[in-house]
Amino acid sequence: MNMPSIDPVAFKASTREQWDRSAPGWNAHAPQIRAWLAAATDAMLGMAGVRRGSRVLDVAAGAGDQTLDIAEHVGPEGQVLATDLSPAILALAQQNAERAGFANVRTRVADGESLGVAPSSFDAAVCRLGLMFFPDPLAGLREMQRALRPGGGVCTLVFSRLMSASTSSFER
Numbered sequence: 001m002n003m004p005s006i007d008p009v010a011f012k013a014s015t016r017e018q019w020d021r022s023a024p025g026w027n028a029h030a031p032q033i034r035a036w037l038a039a040a041t042d043a044m045l046g047m048a049g050v051r052r053g054s055r056v057l058d059v060a061a062g063a064g065d066q067t068l069d070i071a072e073h074v075g076p077e078g079q080v081l082a083t084d085l086s087p088a089i090l091a092l093a094q095q096n097a098e099r100a101g102f103a104n105v106r107t108r109v110a111d112g113e114s115l116g117v118a119p120s121s122f123d124a125a126v127c128r129l130g131l132m133f134f135p136d137p138l139a140g141l142r143e144m145q146r147a148l149r150p151g152g153g154v155c156t157l158v159f160s161r162l163m164s165a166s167t168s169s170f171e172r
């Protein structure tokens with residue numbers, strides 16, 4: 001049976017619009033999401049090799065819950081670039097980072113399949129609960145790989161079953 005093809009441009013426009021609308025609700029549930037994903041987030045950061053001083057790319061960062069964990073892990077000598085397709089949810093990530101006192105977080109509105117960052121400019125890349133929304137997830141993984149220095153680590157966390165999540169990682 002042939003799978004129906006989707007128009008990636010229309011799909012992303014609709015995704016952006018949905019997440020712009022859902023941004024306040026997702027942000028309002030940050031404490032519950034944080035508790036639910038705490039262990040998986042910790043595993044994700046460990047598998048990607050996030051450590052003090054790392055330059056980390058956070059793809060589909062949403063309202064930046066995992067961004068705060070990354071900022072804490074890398075410390076003031078490290079950097080986090082939080083990216084997302086939705087300007088509204090990413091504005092909340094910026095606000096949340098500022099409110100938490102992290103000066104090492106920057107944000108950029110960007111499609112995860114085409115980030116526009118310099119090649120080999122990050123030590124680690126993560127994507128928490130984002131990749132399954134990409135029309136072409138492999139393009140998203142390739143884009144993270146392109147952004148990493150040789151030897152850098154990637155870990156993505158996606159849904160695998162109802163209300164559970166799994167991680168996968170590789171080193172460039």
Ligand SMILES: C[S@@+](CC[C@H](N)C(=O)[O-])C[C@H]1O[C@@H](n2cnc3c(N)ncnc32)[C@H](O)[C@@H]1O
Nearest residue numbers: 019060061062084085086111112128129130133
């Ligand atoms: C379930 S939220 C996860 C947010 C955050 N990473 C977290 O775990 O709290 C999914 C996010 O993926 C983003 N997203 C969906 N498609 C995207 C794409 N093509 N490029 C970048 N971000 C995308 C949405 O805007 C949304 O913020």
